[in-house]
Amino acid sequence: MWPGEQPAKSEHAWRDMPTSPSGQPAGPPPPRRSNRAVTVAVAASATVVVACAAVAGYVLLGDGDGSDPGPAPAPPTQSRSQSPADSRGDAGPEPLVRGWKVVLNPERGIAFDVPPEWDPKSADWVRYTAENDDPEDTPLVAMRAPAYLKEKWCTSDENRDGSQEDTPLASVGSRGNSGAADPREAASGDSRAWVYGEYAQPDRGKVRSGRVENFTTRSGLSGTLASAWSTGVSTAKKCASDGRAWTFAFRDSEGKVMSVSLVGATKVPGEVTETTVRKIMGTVRLESG
Template identity: 55%
Template sequence: SAVIAVFAATAVVLAAGITGFLLLGGEDGEPEAGPTGAGSVSPSPGEPRAGAEDGAEPLVPGWRTVTNVKRGIAFDVPATWALKPSGWVSYVAENGDPEETPLVGFAAPAVLKEKWCRSDDDGNGIQEDTPLAAAGSRSEPEARDTAEAARENARLWVYGSYAQPSEDKVSTGAAKPFTTKSGLSGSVATATSTGVDGAGRCAYDGKATAFAFQNPAGETFSWTFVGVRGVDDEVPEQTVRKILGTVRLVDAKP
């Protein structure tokens, strides 16, 4: 199954199917350190939770605000989602890639049911965790436009998380104009996988929604939701769109 790797700026990240990294540099899913040892982790006392830095109030009553302070991006999620530290990055890589080169990633994410499915598909005695869903944001310095950034993010997250190695099982829709509640305009695109038939216990189809936009300085950024599809507790599309509608710009703090 695809490996979702995560790392934090000040903590060694745990294990079961998740590769740990210490962030020594890099940007939004571009690690510059090798794998670390496994061990239980929580953020260090000096590492704030995503959303805790600027006191941003949620646009949806009862929800929680997630803030990527480095990029100046915020969005809201239901209270049941877990907010990761602001230095945390999640990414997907090609199966079997010894370098773990990210296909796509995002920073300061929120995660729903991080241990939604557990399996030991390779029989090495280590249980691997598959989350039900996650969402985060990143910069897009290489994107030609917001439409390209939205489609590529959605496609790569679904391929990397669920469909590997079958690219033909991923369908990506056309990018469409979208404006959030705050008036932030850009392009939104969705991707889904169909017919994933991996042998692993946690082999499921997936879906992703990506929104790409520019800040007043003309820099392109993206927000992406990725989650399991076709299961009883799948995140409803209505909820995905409600989260998407809260994406907004806030003051960045490099």
Template identity: 45%
Template sequence: MAAAAVVVASVVTGVLVLGGDKDKKDDNAGPGPTKSSAAAPSATGNPRAGGGVEPTVDGWKTVVNADHGMAFDVPSTWLVKSNGWVNWVSKEGDPQEKPLIAMSNPAFLDEKWCVSDDDKDGNEEESSLGATGSRGNNGAKSTEDAATKDATMWVYGAYSQPDKKSIATKPAESYTTASGLTGSLVTASSTGVEQKKHGKCSSDGKAAVFAFKDADGDFASWSFFGPTGVKGEVPDATVRKIVSTVRLVDVSDS
């Protein structure tokens, strides 16, 4: 039996961005890569080229965000985009697709799981079964603040908008990854979106965000979002396993 598909009341967009800024900035300001200096733990090879950073889970793939000096692992069935890709959600009906929230260096499970053109503008929107990536959080007051706002916004932007009342965001929990990186983990989810039938790809969704401080003491975060109540939904245990692999890496070019 075919499964109901993922979201989207909004537009979920991905694009390859070339070049980068010399200074760090909040990825929410727009779909562009950011720059970070070298992080503490050592790694061989050049992370910008994806080489030298090995997965910490056997059989998984490593995603490296050299701009924020971090890495994490995803299952082998996920598609890892090349360095420079940015994924974001925008307000429904916004012709300029201005990002509500964005993440760079994403990885997807079944990237084109649902494809639709509900507004009949000739542009098809693609929805995945799961998306994960990382971003900077300049301007955040704390890791709890960054994780809470981002988890809520991913669910709102990708699944529930324009309804904010259907989102349930859990309190932040202190979390330490397998590498010893500490921060705050927040999960959020929506209810009732599927019944409202925003379009072909409408469904409820969930998000998880782990916020931490990078090697320079700046706020950064790892994010996941995906549909719920559908066949093939990414299990919470898998999301937890992915976030457990988040770690700082050496992004020096030497």
């Protein structure tokens, strides 16, 4: 664990996963591939509580106070490439960057823009990473309403279970950080957790931290921007690479800590540049309603 962390409480993870149309539990998340994150569908109205090792306490990805709301409805049938605006049945907010796409997490009121080649998912999708040897698959860190750059950048069967799995070149999404004392802690902790979970594990010594700086977006939202990266990751496996993560953390209008993280492979063709990351983070804003 990073300094100051508390052990994750796996018995509370995923207790609010959606049910199937028949009312029976939808079952555990799908098997993980080594050193890669998993994306799962959840009911947009459900509270999803995940144990988080990046910061102390729990992270609330959906609405609510963490209490068990009972069985949640199954997520609506939809295309995985459906945009947030389409899934809500309205035009949605306009991008700040002409020609870019808006990524929206309506549960948190967070919006930001991504370049046109990125593929935004709806708020019904949660992406997370966990320890490879954790039988409970307890999330280390997670993001809601992710967007992907080259979602099928690499395909392999690293755990040799006969199922081919896709690895994106990069992903970006947002979340609440209810366990963080302040934006600085959230930005530093989340960026390191993403790099460790997706690229460096089981060796935390391969994670390096970058500069932690004050950052203000185009909308005037002020917070902290931090980065972390891996070094020396073995590329013996087909989809393995070093990676980097950037997290912009801030407080919303109620003083709650929120964050947006961008995670991607490095030292590979087409990797996301720092210029692009800063441009994306510069569009982060709070949307009401």
